[in-house]
Amino acid sequence: MDNHPSRRGFLALAAATGALAGLPAFTASAAPQRSSAPLAAARHRLWWQAPAGDGSMIEQGLPVGNGRLGALASNDPGRELLLITDATLWTGGLNDTLDSDGQFPYGRADFGSLTLLARLTVEIPDHDLGAVSGYRRDLDLDNGVVSASYVRSGVTYRRQLFASRPDDVVVLHFGQDGGGRYTGTITLEGTHGETGGTAESFAGTFANGLKYASAVHAVSDGGRVRVNGSRIDFADCRALTVVLGGGTNYAPDAATGFRDRRLDPAALARTKVRTAAGHSVDSLLRTHAADHRALFGQFDLSLGTSTAGQRELDTWARLQARTDTGDPDPELEAAYAQFGRYLMIAGSRDGLPMGLQSVWLDGNDPDWMGDYHTDINIQMNYWMSDRLGLSQCFDAFTDYCADQLSSWTDLTRRLYQDSRNRYRNSTGKVAGWTVAFSTNPYGGLGWWWHPAGNAWLCNSLWEHYEFTLSRSHLEKIYPLLKGACEFWEARLITTTLDDGKQVLIDDSDWSPEHGPQDGKGNTYSQEQVWTLFGNFRTAAAALKRDAGYADTIGKLRDRLYLPVVSPKTGWLEEWMSPDNLGETTHRHLSPLINLFPGDRIRPDGSTPADIVKGATALLTARGMDSFGWANAWRSLCWARLKDADKAYQLVVRNLRPSSNGSNGTSPNLFDIYEVEQGRGIFQIEANFGTPAAIAEMLLYSRPGHLELLPALPDAWAAAGRITGAGARGGFVVDLSWRDGRPTEARIRSVGGRTTTVAYGGTTRTVTLKPGDSVTLKDFPR
DSSP states (O other), X not given: OOOOHHHHTTOOOHHHHTGGGOOSSSOOOOOOOOOOOOOOOOOSEEEESSOOOGGGHHHHOEEEEOXXXXXXXXXXXXXXXXXXXXXEEEOOOOOOSOOTTSSOOOSTTTTOOEEXXXXXXXXXXXGOGGGOEEEEEEEETTTTEEEEEEEETTEEEEEEEEEETTTTEEEEEEEEESSOOEEEEXXXXXXXXXXXXXXXXXXXXXXXXXXXXXXXXXXXXXXXXXXXXXXXXXEXXXXXXXXXXXXXXXXXXGGGTTBOTTOOHHHHHHHHHHHHHTSOHHHHHHHHHHHHHHHXXXXXXXXXXXXXXXXXXXXXXXXXXXXXHOOOOXXXXXXXXXXXXXXXXXXXXSSSOOOSSTTOOSSSOXXXXXXXXXXTHHHHHTHHHHHTTOGGGGHHHHHHHHHHHHHHHHHHHHHTXXXXXXXXXXXSOOOSOOEEEEEOTTSOEEEXXXXXXXXXXXXXXXHHHHHHOOHHHHHHHHHXXXXXXXXXXXXXXXXXXXXXXEEEEOOSEEETTEEEEEESSOHHXXXXXXXXXXXXXXXXXXXXXXXXXXXXXXXXHHHBOOOOBOTTTSSBOSSSSSSOOSOTTOSOOGGGTTTTTSOSSOTXXXXXXXXXXXXXXXXXXXXXXXXXXXHHHHHHHHHHTTOHHHHHHHHHHHTSXXXXXXXXXXXXXXXXXXXXXXEEEEOOHHHHHHHHHHHHXXXXXXXXXXXXXXXXXXXGOSEXXXXXXXXXXXXXXXXEEETTEEEEEEEEESSOOEXXXXXXXXXEEEEOOTTOEEEEOOOOX
């Protein structure tokens, strides 16, 4: 994300299980319906030949998660280490005392930080890595299970790890074939200096009043398990199941201070682990896998066939070979997209949304607090969900914004017009709401004010509506859209152009994240507000509300200044100036916000040719090599411009192996961001943005229009398919192709009525009732 020096200075199957009914926080819940369905065949499997070390958990630990709890696993035969994160375990608070410059504090105590909940260690002394053979570990994306196996003294030992949404626990099971036994110790530790705990649980309270706890329970087949001081000992066990749970008393309600003060996290954690441990591991696993498959199975992707030699390589060796040889590996590229979907299911159900690292930390000091950035991070995290068949996972983002709205409104109205705030409204008026560049789960804002952040959040929420046409979603986001419009109605100022025309522009602002901090009429804000106003008018009409106010907003929209091409650079202007006032190859593509994710700028003849040419020139100038999330954004923009080669180059660039903290992909497929030479950190956006780019290369959509294979690269042209792909306008598409052209496209309505379907310069009009579908064939060569 941002590596601006001044900023771094602040930092030294659902229906079968009932699981999608929702657990908005750590709460007591009804027993889930148990599934007896067998596990699905593991068609999408990643594998490795070495475990992770304690010091390399971010790069090598394998992730599991149930949307609230996340864990990274080392899978070391003799010393299994789990690092457990709860998405709600945040320090900080409302953070409503401004710094001397009228901006927000941004520290771990005031703004706050996501932190690590617990460390669980299972020591098996006689299973040291050097004493075993045939070691292998796997991530089964289809079933949501991490496993490891090895041979010692002729016995095959196996372990499985999964984070169950239905049971709200993490389960670690040790089994074997051949008469082996397990003897060792289990240690559960907090990470915040907790006192007074036991071997089976601990609890604590932050300075902000947040209560939290974690608990563990172990059961065995044969042998014995007993508490021994601060640890749990087990001996001579044929099998061992360790169940871990935990959480906080966070509640998504500003009226209660974002706390459920009646909740006892320690008692609830102990109840959950003991209840889960009362079921067989087979029952726990089948119930979890059914819940996971209900989401994972909604979409599939084939980009072609890899070679036998490529398939023989483990995942890390395969990534290295892809870069070293330059040979396309379509199955690996598809697997990367499926890994992103796995992370989405593991990290985003209906609790808090995913921030910079989602629910996978290795300590209590994540860069930028592991927060929610409002100028690309949280938005990019969810570009993938609708496009790749995970619309349900978007709900966490929607709910978060709705839950925070009252606090954001209060902060805006009380603090935005502070005389020290360089971004305050020169009109002297303030209304509605906006945000800062960083947000936390307590209604709090951090770092600098971000006026257009409200528009980008709203436009992201609106796009989800365009995919789903969900009226309940629209009703939930409507107050956000209206409040953002009210903010901009109060903020916009009038200026006169050289030709005498009067237009409305943004007041003093910053184009994220470079250039002058007092620019007026920056392209980023103008485009965002133009889109916001249009979306609000459509929403008001759909809900039959606020017709008069929608008309007012429409008239303001008609007066908005829209960017032109600089006569000096030939680029679409980023600032309301012909000069380049920032970094030419800057990571952000702020002025191209309406190339992607917006689509006011289209290469289909509907946009003036000079604007398309200027946007293309600016995108070219930004370069083809940046951080992972920035490469993903570039790829999406090139896909919109139908440049398959450049879009594909950037996808492949994100697959290059990270070395010594360099930008790229780590052994466990997490994206690594090089914050400074020799130091890389995990940031999750590229893990979602890159799959979104892959989908956008195969299917473009806007309400009323679909285009098939708009940017299909040669590497995937031989044959492929995508099933369950979301399309704006309320459709889902299954698409197959061969020799670079579609062979069949099935269009199914999830609420949409009419759309054109384009390919190769021809279009067809499809009209459907919700729930109906049509299959198209005979596409032109």
